[in-house]
Amino acid sequence: MKTKNNALHLVRKYFPQVEIVVDSGKSVIIEVTPGDASSRDLKNPAACAFARATKRTFVADGVIIGRTTSYVVINKKASRYMNPETVTREIVSFDRGAGFYPGIYVLSRVNPSRRLGVSHRGGNSTGKHGKRLRHVTANVRVLGEK
Secondary structure, three states: OHHHHHHHHHHHHHOOOOOEEEEOOOOEEEEEOHHHHOOOOOOOOOOOHHHHHHHHHHOOOEEEEOOOEEEEEEOOEEEEEEOOHHHHHHHHHHHOOOOOOOEEEEEEOOOHHHOOOOOOOOOOOOHHHOOOOOOOOOOOOOOOOO
């Protein structure tokens, strides 16, 4: 249940009126127009090019676009979507100042194994191979940091 509370806490940093966060059950097609792509609001999860296009598509009160997860806020409810690799790469490009390429993108439904409240058992152990190496992409947005 901790995951649900974390998601709600994160969304409330941007939209305090939200009372519930739910996982999406359907994927949605988003068209990013040249007008959306002209946004220069770098590293802003609520106002970047993809956020503008998503907000327009849903006629939403607001959106939060992270590298891997997006939230669409309508009234007091936020719906969570997963970003495909194409969107993730464009977000990194946009946040580093190279722009967001206009086109058709998809916000994916949340897979059952990634749903809020589902336990992800396991640890940081990698077995006999030792410590897990992890690369962190720099100079891009981090959700929760305003």
